[in-house]
Amino acid sequence: MVAKFIQVLREQGWGEERAPRAGGALPGKLVLRLEREESEAAALLSFFRRGNERLLLADFGAAPLQTDPPEAPPSPFEHYLDLGLLERLALWTVAQSHGADFLLCVAAEGTRLLDAALETCLGECLTRGGTEEVKASLRALNASRSNGRPQPDPERLAEDLACWFDILLGTLGPALAWSRGEVERVGQQLLLGLKVFTLTPSRDLSRSLARLGLAVSAEGGTLKGRWDPGASTELADRLLLEAQSYAPRDAGAFSHVERRGLCRQLREVEAARTVVLRQVVRLAAAKLRAPLFVRVLMPADREPVAWRLGLMEPLRVGEEIESRDLYVFEPLRLDLSQCGMGRIFEAVEKIALEAVHRGLELERAGGRQLDMVEEPIGGSEEPEPLLDPFNWLCRHALRVAVAPAYRRAVAYLVASHVLDLRVQPPFARCRLAPLRCLPAIFEELP
Numbered sequence: 001m002v003a004k005f006i007q008v009l010r011e012q013g014w015g016e017e018r019a020p021r022a023g024g025a026l027p028g029k030l031v032l033r034l035e036r037e038e039s040e041a042a043a044l045l046s047f048f049r050r051g052n053e054r055l056l057l058a059d060f061g062a063a064p065l066q067t068d069p070p071e072a073p074p075s076p077f078e079h080y081l082d083l084g085l086l087e088r089l090a091l092w093t094v095a096q097s098h099g100a101d102f103l104l105c106v107a108a109e110g111t112r113l114l115d116a117a118l119e120t121c122l123g124e125c126l127t128r129g130g131t132e133e134v135k136a137s138l139r140a141l142n143a144s145r146s147n148g149r150p151q152p153d154p155e156r157l158a159e160d161l162a163c164w165f166d167i168l169l170g171t172l173g174p175a176l177a178w179s180r181g182e183v184e185r186v187g188q189q190l191l192l193g194l195k196v197f198t199l200t201p202s203r204d205l206s207r208s209l210a211r212l213g214l215a216v217s218a219e220g221g222t223l224k225g226r227w228d229p230g231a232s233t234e235l236a237d238r239l240l241l242e243a244q245s246y247a248p249r250d251a252g253a254f255s256h257v258e259r260r261g262l263c264r265q266l267r268e269v270e271a272a273r274t275v276v277l278r279q280v281v282r283l284a285a286a287k288l289r290a291p292l293f294v295r296v297l298m299p300a301d302r303e304p305v306a307w308r309l310g311l312m313e314p315l316r317v318g319e320e321i322e323s324r325d326l327y328v329f330e331p332l333r334l335d336l337s338q339c340g341m342g343r344i345f346e347a348v349e350k351i352a353l354e355a356v357h358r359g360l361e362l363e364r365a366g367g368r369q370l371d372m373v374e375e376p377i378g379g380s381e382e383p384e385p386l387l388d389p390f391n392w393l394c395r396h397a398l399r400v401a402v403a404p405a406y407r408r409a410v411a412y413l414v415a416s417h418v419l420d421l422r423v424q425p426p427f428a429r430c431r432l433a434p435l436r437c438l439p440a441i442f443e444e445l446p
Helices: 003-011 076-080 085-095 131-137 154-176 180-198 202-212 232-246 256-267 271-282 290-297 300-312 336-365 389-397 404-422 438-442
Strands: 015-017 029-034 039-050 053-059 102-107 110-115 121-125 214-219 222-227 322-324 327-330 332-335 398-401
Touching: 003 015, 003 053, 003 131, 029 085, 039 085, 053 085, 076 154, 085 102, 085 110, 085 214, 085 222, 085 271, 110 131, 121 131, 154 180, 154 256, 154 271, 154 290, 180 202, 180 232, 180 271, 180 404, 202 214, 202 232, 232 256, 232 271, 290 336, 290 404, 332 336, 336 389, 336 398, 336 404, 389 398, 389 404, 389 438, 398 438, 404 438
Parallel strands: 029 222, 053 102, 332 398
Antiparallel strands: 015 039, 029 039, 039 053, 102 110, 110 121, 214 222, 322 327
């Protein structure tokens, strides 16, 4: 069934990496056990390489998988899910932990080519389609990432995300008598918690996903995954707790008491209505990126200002911040109404990079001058700019003026943007620390 896909890949210049039968770096088989669905699926794995890019082909054969409880009726929420459950688990267990750039997932109902990082579909066809259909589904591989490869449309993704919030409101809102604001807060925190779990360096991914309910073990050349996220309410509680552990209440996190009350309410709701909570893991990573949330949480008319500033007035952090030995005498001040979120994102990234760069210079020079270090406030530990640049910049180097109505949205977006940044190579040495100093960016200065 997969022979024609392999043939087309070879014609495109992809060479197969031989997966060892026992031991070694590349597994040859994946076995997934889905506890809630009481189902099991197996796939033969093949790795292909062309230049610096790697593709994983997962052949799940002819066994379709029931992903919802039999009693759950079809839901309009399905339309806004980006991944099948097998695709999701294959990405987590193998593709992302073994450095694959693409996942070609072959199943009885169809075959899809996925971008492993964005988790978006690049092409699809019927598994038993002809050679021309197969070539069309793999055509995106012929284009380079920088020149012509299909990219997800941000407008469409933002619309889908807004519709997901609408469906969450329509599904759970009436049963729990929640307002739109309450439902949106729950949805935002669920997605932030999912992002904290999954947006982590590949070396830590398996350990992080284990806390989410995915246990992965290796036996010879076979990977075994056991997916048991618990009931919908249990999964929601884990996600909300992870969001709370990472970002403070300023970003909308639920307190322990609020979370317990929320879960108690959810347990009283019929199972068919809470399926949407368990299926949140099937949203693509592209929908969790901070710039996309700007389109959902902030007024659209402000962002063109950020684009104009970026083109006409590039932010030069070294000039804007008066600092010596990483002691900041005057933090950068931004006003949301004048610059938009795009400028704030730019400032967070550039200040963090500056902190890491100067921290490395100081480390090579023998360390920071002791008389330049502030006394910890309230007995809290002072964030180190090299190991914890994001808390450092919130504490010392950035202040944002924002209307009270948008303060929580800005805090949420900054927290989400930091998650996007902290897995990038320049921050490889940094600790994955909770963003406890985030509220400091709103403190007024004399």
